[in-house]
Amino acid sequence: MTRHTRVLMSVIYWAFVVYLFVPLALMVVMGFKDSNFIGFPIRSWTLDWYGTVFRDAEVLSVFGYSMAIAVMSTAISLFVGTWLAVLLAERKFFGRLAIFGLTVLPAVIPGIISAISFRIYARLLGIDPGMFAIVWAHAVHNVPFVALVVIARLGTLPRSHVEAAQDLGADAIVTFARVTLPYLRPALIGGGIFCMLLSFDDFVRSYFLGGYEPTLPVLIFAKLRSGMSPEINAISTVVLVLTAVLGLWAERSMRRMNRA
Amino acid sequence: MDPAADASRTYPAGRGGQGASFWGRLVNAPTYRAATEAVFRSPRRQFALLAAFPVLWVVFAHLGPIVQMFYVSFLDAYPPSIGETPQFTLANWTGFFRESIFVMPFMRTLAFATVLTLATLILTYPVAYFLAKHVKRERQMIMLLLLLIPFWVGEIVRTYAIMILLGNNGAVNLALSWLGLTERPIPFMYTGFSLSVGIVYLTSLYMLLPLYSALEKIPATYAEAAADLGAGAWTRFRRVTLPLSLEGISAGCTLVFLISTGYYATPVLLGGPSTTVFAETVAGFFHTAGDQWPTGAAFACLMLITALVITGGFMRLMTRLAKGRRT
Amino acid sequence: MSKLILNRRKFIHTAAAGSAALAAPAYLRPARAQAGGVVNIWTYDSFVPESFVERFQKDTGIEVRIRLVDDQGKQFNLLAAEAPDATADLVTVAGHRFLQFIESGLIAPLDTGRLNNWDAIKPVYSESDWATIDGEKWGVPILSGAEILAYNTEAVPPEDRDSWDVLFSDEYAGRTAYIIQDMMSVVMLYLGYDGNMVEYIDDPDKAAAIVTEARDFLIENKPKVRKYYDAGAEIQQMFVNQDVVLAHAWNGPISKLIMDGFPVGMSIPKEGSYGFVYTLNVVNNGPNQENAYTFLDALLSDPEIGAEMTRETGYLSTYKGAEQYLSELEQQASSFPDEQLERLKFFRAEANDLKYGLVDPAVEEIKAS
Numbered sequence: 018m019t020r021h022t023r024v025l026m027s028v029i030y031w032a033f034v035v036y037l038f039v040p041l042a043l044m045v046v047m048g049f050k051d052s053n054f055i056g057f058p059i060r061s062w063t064l065d066w067y068g069t070v071f072r073d074a075e076v077l078s079v080f081g082y083s084m085a086i087a088v089m090s091t092a093i094s095l096f097v098g099t100w101l102a103v104l105l106a107e108r109k110f111f112g113r114l115a116i117f118g119l120t121v122l123p124a125v126i127p128g129i130i131s132a133i134s135f136r137i138y139a140r141l142l143g144i145d146p147g148m149f150a151i152v153w154a155h156a157v158h159n160v161p162f163v164a165l166v167v168i169a170r171l172g173t174l175p176r177s178h179v180e181a182a183q184d185l186g187a188d189a190i191v192t193f194a195r196v197t198l199p200y201l202r203p204a205l206i207g208g209g210i211f212c213m214l215l216s217f218d219d220f221v222r223s224y225f226l227g228g229y230e231p232t233l234p235v236l237i238f239a240k241l242r243s244g245m246s247p248e249i250n251a252i253s254t255v256v257l258v259l260t261a262v263l264g265l266w267a268e269r270s271m272r273r274m275n276r277a
Numbered sequence: 278m279d280p281a282a283d284a285s286r287t288y289p290a291g292r293g294g295q296g297a298s299f300w301g302r303l304v305n306a307p308t309y310r311a312a313t314e315a316v317f318r319s320p321r322r323q324f325a326l327l328a329a330f331p332v333l334w335v336v337f338a339h340l341g342p343i344v345q346m347f348y349v350s351f352l353d354a355y356p357p358s359i360g361e362t363p364q365f366t367l368a369n370w371t372g373f374f375r376e377s378i379f380v381m382p383f384m385r386t387l388a389f390a391t392v393l394t395l396a397t398l399i400l401t402y403p404v405a406y407f408l409a410k411h412v413k414r415e416r417q418m419i420m421l422l423l424l425l426i427p428f429w430v431g432e433i434v435r436t437y438a439i440m441i442l443l444g445n446n447g448a449v450n451l452a453l454s455w456l457g458l459t460e461r462p463i464p465f466m467y468t469g470f471s472l473s474v475g476i477v478y479l480t481s482l483y484m485l486l487p488l489y490s491a492l493e494k495i496p497a498t499y500a501e502a503a504a505d506l507g508a509g510a511w512t513r514f515r516r517v518t519l520p521l522s523l524e525g526i527s528a529g530c531t532l533v534f535l536i537s538t539g540y541y542a543t544p545v546l547l548g549g550p551s552t553t554v555f556a557e558t559v560a561g562f563f564h565t566a567g568d569q570w571p572t573g574a575a576f577a578c579l580m581l582i583t584a585l586v587i588t589g590g591f592m593r594l595m596t597r598l599a600k601g602r603r604t
Numbered sequence: 605m606s607k608l609i610l611n612r613r614k615f616i617h618t619a620a621a622g623s624a625a626l627a628a629p630a631y632l633r634p635a636r637a638q639a640g641g642v643v644n645i646w647t648y649d650s651f652v653p654e655s656f657v658e659r660f661q662k663d664t665g666i667e668v669r670i671r672l673v674d675d676q677g678k679q680f681n682l683l684a685a686e687a688p689d690a691t692a693d694l695v696t697v698a699g700h701r702f703l704q705f706i707e708s709g710l711i712a713p714l715d716t717g718r719l720n721n722w723d724a725i726k727p728v729y730s731e732s733d734w735a736t737i738d739g740e741k742w743g744v745p746i747l748s749g750a751e752i753l754a755y756n757t758e759a760v761p762p763e764d765r766d767s768w769d770v771l772f773s774d775e776y777a778g779r780t781a782y783i784i785q786d787m788m789s790v791v792m793l794y795l796g797y798d799g800n801m802v803e804y805i806d807d808p809d810k811a812a813a814i815v816t817e818a819r820d821f822l823i824e825n826k827p828k829v830r831k832y833y834d835a836g837a838e839i840q841q842m843f844v845n846q847d848v849v850l851a852h853a854w855n856g857p858i859s860k861l862i863m864d865g866f867p868v869g870m871s872i873p874k875e876g877s878y879g880f881v882y883t884l885n886v887v888n889n890g891p892n893q894e895n896a897y898t899f900l901d902a903l904l905s906d907p908e909i910g911a912e913m914t915r916e917t918g919y920l921s922t923y924k925g926a927e928q929y930l931s932e933l934e935q936q937a938s939s940f941p942d943e944q945l946e947r948l949k950f951f952r953a954e955a956n957d958l959k960y961g962l963v964d965p966a967v968e969e970i971k972a973s
Contacts, residue, residue, distance in 0.1 A: 022510060026407040030420075033404045037427045037478065040438035043448060044430060047441065053864045056441045056844035057451060101331040110324070118585070119335035122343060125535035125584060130559065130577040133570075134342035136685045141345065146691070157338045162532075169487060169528055173494050188313050189323065191300055207486055214428050214482075220542070225682065228691070229644065229669045234431045239649045239672030244860055245437045245837045253434045260429045264422070376965070381972040437841060444845025464778065466847050467831045550832050553971040561968065569964070 041257075048251035055245055066251035076236075076252050080259060083233040086148060086223075087216040090155035094212045095205060097156070098163025103193070105164070106171040124161035131158065132225040139226060147228035154222040159212040166211075170204035171197070217260075343581075350575035369575035379558060379576070386555040387583070390537045393473060394530050397480040398488075401529075404481075405488035406518075410497075421489060428482055436475055436546045443471050467549035475547040480537055484529040491525020492518070520599070527595035531588045538584045555580055640666035643895040646673050646682075647696040650916035651747065651882070656909050660902050666895050674835075676701050683710045683887070693890035694899065698749075699734045699881040700951035702742050711885040713740035718897045721904035729881055729922040734950050743883025744900050746910075747856075747919035750872060750879040750940075750948055751786055754839070754858040757867045759849040768794045768873045770850055772821075777828040781842055782852035784822070784832040784970060786878075788963045789951070790852060791818040794875045800952040801959040811958055819966040823973045832971065843868050855938070859918030862937035872944040879948045881922065914938050 047055040051063035070076050101120050105113065123131065135154045136146075144150050174197060182192045220234035227235060233256065237249055303309055315322075350370065352363040373379050404424075408417055427435065442448045443465035450462040465471050495518060503513045541556040548554070559580065562573030645652065649672050657668045673679045676698060683695060687710055697705055705711045716722045722730065722744075729735070729745040755765050759779075764770045768790065771780050789799035797814045798804065804811035830848050833839055836857030842848045843861060853870070861868045884903070886896050903909060910923025911930050918938055921927070927935055940948075 023411055026403055026411055029403040030407045033400070033481075034423065037424060037481075039448070040435055040442055040478075041427045041430060043441055044434060044438040047438075053860065054840055054844050054866070055437065056444070056841065057446050057448070097331070097334055101335070104327055104331050110328075116332060116335060119339050120331075121535075122335075122339045124532070125588075126343070126539065126577070126581060128539060128541060130346065130539075130574070130581075131342065133681065133685075134346040136682075137349070138342040138345050140685060146686075153338075160334075160339075165528055165532070166486065166490065169490060169524060172524065187300075188304065190313065191304055195300055204490065207490065210422075210425065211482075211486065214425065218428065218431055220432070224678070225685070229671050231672065234433070236672070237431050237433060238674050241433060241649075241674065241835065241837045244840050244857065249434060250438075253430045257426070257429055261426065378965070378969045378972045437837075440841050441845060444841070444847050446844070446846040462846070464830075464847070466845070545834065546838065550826055550829050550971070557971070558968060561964070 044250050045254050045257075048247050048254045050247045053244060053246050055247055055250060066247045067255070069248055070251050070255050076255070079231060079233050079236050080256055082148070082230055083217055084263075086151050086155060086232060087213045090152045090159060090216045091209050091212040093152070093156035094159040094163050095209055098160045098208065099167050099201065099205065101160065101164045102167035102171060103197070106168050120164050121161040123158045128219075128221040132221040135222060136225045145228070146226050148230070150226040151223050151232065154226050155212075155216040155219060158219070158222065159215055162211055162215070163205075163208040166204045166208040167201055170201055174200050346574045347578055350571055350578050352571045354571065366571075369572045370579070372572055373576060373579055379555075382553050382555045382558050383580070383583075385553070386538055386580070387587070389472075389476075389552075389554065390534050390584075393476050393480060393537050394534045396473065397477050397484045397533050398526065398530060400477060401481050401484045401488060402526075405485055405492055405525075409489055409492035409495075417493070421485075424485060425482070427478075432479070432542055433546075435478070436543055439471070439475050439478070439547065440466060443474065467547070469549070469552060472544055472548040472552050475543045476537060476540060479540070479543060480533045483532045483536055487525045487528040487532065488522065489525075491522045491528075495521045523595060523599045527592055527599075531592060534591070535584050535588055538580060640664050640898075641892055641895055642667040642669055643694065643892050643899045644669045644671070644692045644890070645694045645696075645884075645899070646671045646679060646692050647694070647884070648673060648882075648917075651696060651913065652903070653909060653912040653916060655912065656903065660899065664898060664902070666898060668899070680704060680708075680710070684708055688889055690887045690889050691891065692887045693892045693896040694884050695887055696746075696882055697743060697885050698951075699732075699743065699745070699883055700953045700956070702734075702737060702883075702885075703953040703956055705885070706737060706742060709888055711742060712888040712890075712893075713738075714742055714744065714886060715897070716741055719744070719901045719904065721901050724904045724907070724924055725922050726924050732881075732950060734881070734952050737953070743885040744904065745881045745883050745922040746903070747882045747913055747917060748879060748922055749882065749919050750855045751790055751877045752853060752855050752858065752870045753873050753877075754843070754851045754853045754868060754870045756843060756846070756849040757869045764850075765869065765871050766874050768852075768875050771852060772825045772828060774828070776850050778830055779847075779849045780829050780851060781831040781833050781839060781848045782829065783834065783854075784967050785963065787822065787852055788815070788818055788966060789878055791821055793877070793949075795821065799878060800949070801955040801962075802952050805955045805958060808958060811955075812962055815962040815966050819970055822970050826970065826973060855920070855940075856918035859938045863915075863918065863934060870940075872940055872947045874947065876947040876949060878951050880951045882919070 046059075048066055049062045049064065050059050051061040051065070052059075101116075105117055105120065126134070132154070135150075135157075139146070139150050139153075144153065178196050178200070179192055182196045187195065218234060219232075220238055223232040224235050224238070231239065233252075237252065240246070240249055351365050351367070353366045353368070354363050373383075408420055412420055440447070444450070445462040445464060445466070447465070449465065450459070453459045454462070499517050499521070500513050503517050508516065539556055540554065541560055544552065544554045545557055555576070559573050559576045562569040562576065643666055645668065647670060652668075652670060657670070660666065661668055671692070673682075673696070679695060679697070680701075683690065683692065683705070686692075687708070690710075695705075695711065697711065702711070725745055729748060730741075735741055735743075735745070753765065753768065753771070755770075760770070760776075764776075770776055771782065792799040792801075792814055795814075795818060797818075801811050801814075804814065831838075831842065833842070836854060839848075839851055839853045840857050840861055842851070843858075843866060855870060858868060858870045862870070884900060886893060886900075890896060904923070907921075907923045907925040908929045910921035910926035911928075913919070914921045914926060914930060915934055920938060927939070930938070
């Protein structure tokens, strides 16, 4: 690559970063606005909105609830999604296309439809609305993403690695655990983060399947009824910081685990 | 390889003679060997074991709700009023074709989804390329994660932030007038433009990850080899990188297309009077009276089938393209 | 209020607490709720004042569990999906949406005899024509809303604030917004018809012709509108961002803008407009009906609670004497002159099947055109 394209590329990358972060920056700034509404001009500033967030224990407990749902549903999605991917990538078999279609199905159903169909189906199965129902719906919705990422990664797994392991006497399970799984690691991390994001940000499924405890987007949606106040921005900022801290902590402890 | 013939072999213990590793011990444990032997002796049994759980899962968890939705789309009322049995009807499906008004948002949605998919691809390809090819490996992850940060903020909050960015009295217009570039505010909001800004924000995420993972695994040596053969930068990209990233492009486009046909909140908040999308139409049936649910369900099925057919065709095309390149 | 609660409390101890204790094992319930159980309420954010909830919990021992909802339709869907084993005791339905909930058997008739404070509601709300269906009352009116014309006081001169005309004028083209569903009713009224369609209940052809006329009118004026919006927060943001200077809106969100000092005002235009009333409704088969009545009675016990609701939501209070607890700005922001209030009619539900059967597709046609 020539120097020029290289510079151009990095300019595009950073322009993209700016595009993603400008709304975010506005959100953070508006959390300090001394008014009941966000927007310009900002005549005076206040820390009260942040005070409200921390004084009101609800936001933090709701954050914890949403996180717990995200983690649990992600774990299920990773497990099921990987298994599906291994099945689909393995070989050609009768009905493979049908299974593939079914695998991606939950990802492509418009949110509101999927939420209502989940709700009706949950009733059919006798699952009560609440945490379990939300985890289940999120897990199902996110399985396709894990499966797609893992299938893509499996497609590049060099046959020779697997064959080498089998020559050494490993059976299918051991080969999977010692060769395939480590090779899938980046895909699983990527897919996992993605699932957490989707679960954390999901409103419509959480709304229809939730009980009396709201998830974060459900809480924000309800608060929005009385206007997009700086309080909502303050909540989102606090949540952002908390997730960033959690993410960094997870990354560091993962690295430490690897070193050990 | 025939696993049965191979069963007599033992799995070597861990690397560098650390003694029996967990896996070594597991494989050599009699119960494990008995169990696996029984399964692996027949490839068919092995396959059945591999397939059983996922197949059950997709049928019950993935297909179940949709079947229910299909079923509802043929009823005359849902949820049924107490004491009444719903009747089967085709009216909900034929309604779409009878009333030309629904065709417009339907086609618009497909057109939007196509355009936005392409826009997202063009916008994020350089970003993914830069990350995968020009950034040091150990920094790639952190720079990728940087791009994911904004998504931890709820869609709605982000969308309102875009409103105060693009509004007549928003950040962009204030900046433009401060710079003396405009005299009157430019009405960015509630147009196809503001809609695209909001949607591409969401779709870029789905495009970026498959593109990145496809590009990241193309060995640098390929391009070097091509360069040694005298290929210019553009030729190298066109003949080497692009074909090898086709798989990522196809996965990303499929995802983005399918997902963007279902977007609801962002188009409703950022779009204008002339940008009504089909998801809004469908959601309308679910927001109003209960006897409209079946119609909504039928329309949702219709959108789903159409989107799946289109992406199915697209993926087939991409596979053929990828095969054609290779030979 | 304490007095009332004391009486109630005795009753609860003898009757309700006994049955509640039988219904669920003790370890499943939070300790504090043991005296009075719980009441599950679905309502909009800040409709039930927090200060009241705290006091009520302390006085009665009944735990108040609030599930915030953000949309009538979703609430209906949710409740319908749960039926017949509802988890909610009280829901918040707008008066003209009753019928849908009643027909689906989702809410129960209100036994006003069990509410000592029923008289605390202004008769214009408690005895209004929409409030009685099948000879029964179906909800406790708490807040009243109206379809109003909102304007930016700096951009719209006083002579342009008294008619719906301005929304369709070339002068303000590209600077207006409306809620399209509600606008259909307003336009029918504006064109000289009955937007409730009760008059045409026996003449579906006439009704269809009127809806078509209103639809064509809105399609014709579509190039002039900046945005068809749904949520109160959206219109507030449009005024703050100066994307619009005139809009059709509900009074609540606009009133909140005025209270916050934005240069915005509102009026009920001379062609008239429609009003609606939010009510709390007892759910059919709800698990804690006795507590639901206790809650409703306590909520009505003091006009100050009504004032607090208005302060929080911007909607008019249905309580007798709530105004006296509002500051001057709050009163100004949340009320209308009498001559404007006289132009207001309530939404009616009788012809809803006819009306929305025609209006819903028309709305889709306008959006799609």
